[in-house]
Amino acid sequence: DSVLAVAEAVLLVQRDHGDRVNRKHARLKYTVDDHGMPWWREQVEARMGASLGEPRPYEFTRNGDRYGWVATTPGLNNFTLFVQNGRVVNLPGRPLKDALAAVARSHKGNFRLTCNGHLIVADVRDEDVPAMSALLASHGLDNLDYSALRLHSMACVALPTCGLAMAESERYLPRLIDLLDAVIDSAGLRNDAIVIRMTGCPNGCARPYNAEIAFVGKAPGAYNLYLGGSHSGERLNKLYRETVTEDQILELLTPIIKQYALERLPAERFGDFVIRKGIVKETREGKDFHD
Structure with missing residues (x-):
């Protein structure tokens, strides 16, 4: 319930203290590195008017995407398709732009972009998975046979x-x-x-x-x-x-x-x-x- 407040506070701190002169030093990570995490936390808490909880243990095991079908919340499914270098364009033998337009015309859910430049056909209901699978296959979008x-x-x-x-x-x-x-x-x-x-x-x-x-x-x-x-x-x-x-x-x-x-x-x-x-x-x- 505090996600929006935290996000706004983070943006405000970066707006006020981020480097606006040197583009190579402009990212949030440099602001944290320059001032330290205790300072950063104080600034965020001051702007959101509340205290952040204590850090919880976590572990990253990979930073790639989960391609293909993945069941999410009960009754809903996502299909992540490979988009080479994030470029949605029609190419000889792979008219990706036209194919995604066809999917969009029939898809009842939404689309999400991944941090790696790929595309998720999201919130496909269980009963719609067979039809969506057939549609993706008809346009070659189910092809994940890459190295x-x-x-x-x-x-x-x-x-x-x-x-x-x-x-x-x-x-x-x-x-x-x-x-x-x-x-x-x-x-x-x-x-x-x-x-x-x-x-x-x-x-x-x-x-x-x-x-x-x-x-x-x-x-x-x-x-x-x-x-x-x-x-x-x-x-x-x-x-x-x-x-x-x-x-x-x-x-x-x-x-x-x-x-x-x-x-x-x-x-x-x-x-x-x-x-x-x-x-x-x-x-x-x-x-x-x-x-």
Whole structure:
């Protein structure tokens, strides 16, 4: 019952104390880091006129989406479909925009966007699931036969839309994943999720710095390669190689992926593996990122 009051207070504190000058320092996380959590809590409580409860234990186990059908509240169901890099557009062989328009015309519930850029057809009643499943299938929207690497990928818009971009991202990452999928398949890892992200510049709009594998654009066709973020998104990664091209990316990642397939511990994630093997150092906090 206090959700709206807390949300408003958070926005007000960020409005009053967030960095409005330096875009790279403008996000909420920097405000908290600058002032500390006790200060932040005091400011929020003062604006909402009440005290926040004590922190409750929690654990993140992943930061990906649950694709396909998932039962939610009694009598209702959600279907999460894969939208590559969050781009709803008609492409040859995959007219996604037209397909979603057809779903919208018959859907009685609502649509929700995920933080990873995918789409949830939400609040489908139990009795409507068969018809909705058939409709999704008729437009190819039920196709989730992608590698787990692709299902856990994300890229920013970059060129030609973003004026800050120094390299391709949205238009290039799908092709790079095609090449990496061949390595993944040969290593027997097609169904093993690895978080991979790409941006066209260092501003990090696709959250590359906490991905297990990340590429940050430096120049056309050249990227900084980062490794070692946690699968759950709680740990920053570390710079592995600077200014690498496509051929160098494949040359660098192929032996690491194959080593991971052969030498990982039970249930060990890729980001944890590269740290345990000393391929990159662990980033324990933000201040260690450049060490």
